[in-house]
Amino acid sequence: MTAAAAPVGSAGLELRDVVKHYRAGTELVRAVDGVSLALAPGEVVALYGPSGAGKTTLLQLAAGLLAPDAGEVLFDGRPVPTSGERHDRLRHEVSVILQATHLAPRESALDNASVRLLATGRSFREARRLARPWLERVGLEERADQPAGQLSMGERQRVAIARALASDPRLLLADEPTAALDSARSREILQLLVDVGHHHRIPVLLVTHDPAAVDVVDRAHTLRDGSLLDGVDATLLGLA
Numbered sequence: 101m102t103a104a105a106a107p108v109g110s111a112g113l114e115l116r117d118v119v120k121h122y123r124a125g126t127e128l129v130r131a132v133d134g135v136s137l138a139l140a141p142g143e144v145v146a147l148y149g150p151s152g153a154g155k156t157t158l159l160q161l162a163a164g165l166l167a168p169d170a171g172e173v174l175f176d177g178r179p180v181p182t183s184g185e186r187h188d189r190l191r192h193e194v195s196v197i198l199q200a201t202h203l204a205p206r207e208s209a210l211d212n213a214s215v216r217l218l219a220t221g222r223s224f225r226e227a228r229r230l231a232r233p234w235l236e237r238v239g240l241e242e243r244a245d246q247p248a249g250q251l252s253m254g255e256r257q258r259v260a261i262a263r264a265l266a267s268d269p270r271l272l273l274a275d276e277p278t279a280a281l282d283s284a285r286s287r288e289i290l291q292l293l294v295d296v297g298h299h300h301r302i303p304v305l306l307v308t309h310d311p312a313a314v315d316v317v318d319r320a321h322t323l324r325d326g327s328l329l330d331g332v333d334a335t336l337l338g339l340a
């Protein structure tokens with residue numbers, strides 16, 4: 101089953117009947133099984149689903165980190181490349197917050213948050229100047245000079261979020277961005293991601309188990325057995 105598509109502007113994200121199956125021994129795993137989903141610029145969408153439903157696979161397809169077996173992924177009305185030069189260019193425009201934060205443990209929180217800006221050719225000084233306010237927005241201003249390896253899991257997750265936001269992305273994809281945070285901090289970070297989506301007019305797709313997300317996003321969907329459904333039921337929100 102597919103979910104209704106929202107109208108997409110010039111910098112929207114659109115998945116059209118996307119399929120990704122895996123082979124696990126003799127078994128075929130239908131991780132994503134014909135999903136259509138569209139996010140308009142500035143639209144923030146939460147994706148819920150039980151473990152193994154295909155959420156991470158869907159996010160990786162949206163990011164161009166995986167190639168679909170069938171269907172199309174479009175950003176800005178053009179196919180999202182999964183390799184090559186165009187992919188490298190798009191990589192600077194698409195920020196992906198993954199469950200593994202991939203921080204350099206010996207580098208400071210600020211230097212880790214600056215990394216994507218350095219990759220776009222800015223000087224160290226300029227990259228740090230631009231990244232610092234984002235560390236403040238995730239509540240880590242006092243940890244800016246601390247090596248990432250000495251931070252808690254939740255703090256590392258917030259550095260990764262600052263790193264993703266600092267590079268002024270045109271598309272934001274996040275896989276359980278609040279998984280290591282307490283509920284008060286989760287709400288703040290979710291609200292920050294929503295504000296960034298709305299104010300910068302970029303599509304934001306959040307894979308989450310966090311019941312708080314449903315109150316702040318524009319739309320929520322559920323992925324179940326590789327199929328996308330509208331809305332989210334009480335069981336997945338831990339309310340039933």
Ligand SMILES: Nc1ncnc2c1ncn2[C@@H]1O[C@H](COP(=O)(O)OP(=O)(O)OP(=O)(O)O)[C@@H](O)[C@H]1O
Nearest residue numbers: 122123124129131150151152153154155156157158
């Ligand atoms: N590389 C792979 N090879 C084979 N099977 C895979 C591979 N990656 C994922 N799968 C399978 O595809 C299905 C969907 O996995 P995926 O990680 O997308 O689910 P998920 O909804 O993100 O789960 P979780 O909430 O536990 O992170 C699962 O059954 C998983 O075991």
